[in-house]
Amino acid sequence: MTASAVAPRALSYQPGEPFARALDAADPLAAFRDRFQHPVGPDGRPLVYLTGNSLGLMPKTVPDRMQQELRDWGTLAVEAHMKAKTPWYNYHEVLRDPLARLVGALPDEVVAMNSLTINLHLMLVTFYQPTATRYKVLVEDAAFPSDSYAIASHLRLRGIDPAQALIIVRPRAGEHTLRTEDVLAQIQKQGAEIALVLLGGVHYYSGLLHDMARITTAGHAAGCKVGFDLAHAAGNAKLSLHDWNVDFAVWCCYKYLNGGPGAVGGCFVHQRFGNDRALPRLAGWWGNDPATRFRLHLNAEFVPQPGADGWQISNPPIFSMTPLHAALEIFDEAGIDALRAKSVRLTGYLEYLLDGIQGGGMTIITPRDPAARGCQLSLLIPKRAQEIHEGITAQGIVADFRQPDVIRMAPAPLFNSYHDVWRAAEVLRGQMGRL
Ligand SMILES: Cc1ncc(COP(=O)(O)O)c(C=O)c1O
Structure with a gap:
């Protein structure tokens, strides 16, 4: 043929x-x-690698890129923050545009930082704001354990019993995946009590890709915040987080994005929230306005910078960002x-x-x-x-x-x-x- x-x-x-x-x-x-x-087997033949949903393969450009960073460290030391081939001070910024393209976001809605579960915690601090009547969290069965632990810990921190506050939507008897209409029905039924809808964009176990646009619209109509764990969706599905009006999303970059083990994670905060300085958040110097970032003792008051950047805590981890940088260049070439x-x-x-x-x-x-x-x-x-x-x-x-x-x-x-x-x-x- x-x-x-x-x-x-x-x-x-x-x-x-x-x-x-x-x-x-x-x-x-x-x-x-x-x-x-591609890893090879004992016979020298490449293995058939079907676990990019767990850890993506290494782009061949990564060793040279890492060597460059090591050389810059060795030869420039602290000066590398400004003088490295890719200056370290704002290394996160070179990841912004390609990540935004991958998740369908405006550039300032996206930042590369921390790892997925940490970013989820940061988002829960901001977007889970329970009141006496609206305090429940709608999740799916079975949510990824790390997400479940994170949510339960936020509920307990605020004195709320997870057994009372979690609405767990399950597939129908005899079915393996959730139906969007069942998620929507729960939102409609219990929406007045739901503070947050939090689902995996692609479910890690079943592979179901949620209809994030409809779920977000329904959640908002009921007055809920809506966020997604995109660990299995980023680089895998076509996403339009901005247009779908999603409130926040978090993802890891070591799966489909091929950013390497423990790679820095991604975080999306919709533009609607980017300039709201009054939002509750955990703060660190890297989220602060760069103009006053180094005037710590002179300007002790935290001034969040606009956009998702304002949720950063620490300075960028260069060795965790470098492989991702190499991988995102390949994504840009291929196009989602x-x-x-x-x-x-x-x-x-x-x-x-x-x-x-x-x-x-x-x-x-x-x-x-x-x-x-x-x-x-x-x-x-x-x-x-x-x-x-x-x-x-x-x-x-x-x-x-x-x-x-x-x-x-x-x-x-x-x-x-x-x-x-x-x-x-x-x-x-x-x-x-x-x-
Ligand atoms: C769906 C999902 N959520 C969360 C995580 C946890 O990610 P991290 O260890 O980067 O916090 C994973 C890890 O595999 C995952 O698959």
Whole structure:
């Protein structure tokens, strides 16, 4: 089969390796794969890496970029704050525009700082303002544990019992993912008591992509604040946080954004709040107006700078920002629209191949509608799931396993090929056939 045999926009697929090769040959983003270092197996062959939803791959430019920062430290020391190749003093600013483009925000609505859960705490200080009658928090079952711990700690700090204040929206009996209409119904029913709606943009376990625009509109109509954890959505789904009118969002950059382990996190604060100096917040010198930042003993009063920058606490962590800087340059080159278009096709291909696996009772619990998911598919395997996961791992497929019975596969359009997807499905088919 030749590349021209694959119509660029056709969403129909065929089985067999030649079709995978043809899809790769026709893929305008195929060359980006080589911009990343792929781990190899004992046979020297690259592993099929489907865990960009956990830790993204390293852009090949990262070692040189890190060396540059180390050189600047060694040769310039404190002077590097102003004289480094990328001056350290405002390193966070070089990340702003590319991050804003990725999440659909105005530049001053976005800042790179801290890590996800810390940023969530900072946002809860500002946006969770309970009153005697409006104090509840609407979350989903199961929210990522770190988010649940963070929310419960804020409730307790304010003397509120989490058991009384958490509204946990669950999928319907026999279903695996939440329905937007059920979230909206809860907001309508209990909205007068809800201070905050807080959901994962893409659910980490099921891969469901929430309809954030509708949820935000409904939350606001009921007088609630609405925020999202975008750990699994940033760099994975097309986001329009500004236009959707989302109040705040937080995300990590080590998953789909390929910013490296423990990379600095991202935070979005809608422009509506950026200039409100009266908002309660935790303060630190880096959130202060730079004009008076160094006049600490002369101007003891905290003066928040406008925009999301005003929520910063500490000066930028250069070694945590440098790999992200390198990765965001690649995102800018590829463009999120092109990435999302490939992602829909790549994940659709995985779905097609998985649907062809007979026996074993595997269920894809991720929504079938591409508009309601990112790149991840979560596979519920009723029998010997762990054994199957170990089997595919031994054959060079890196996917992750969630107890007790779910394997998550997340083909990332930046560095995964159609052939990766074909190989993963073939290996899984072999393992399922051994049941
Ligand atoms: C959905 C979600 N929220 C929160 C976190 C916690 O992130 P961090 O350790 O950067 O605070 C993670 C980490 O994987 C996550 O997947």
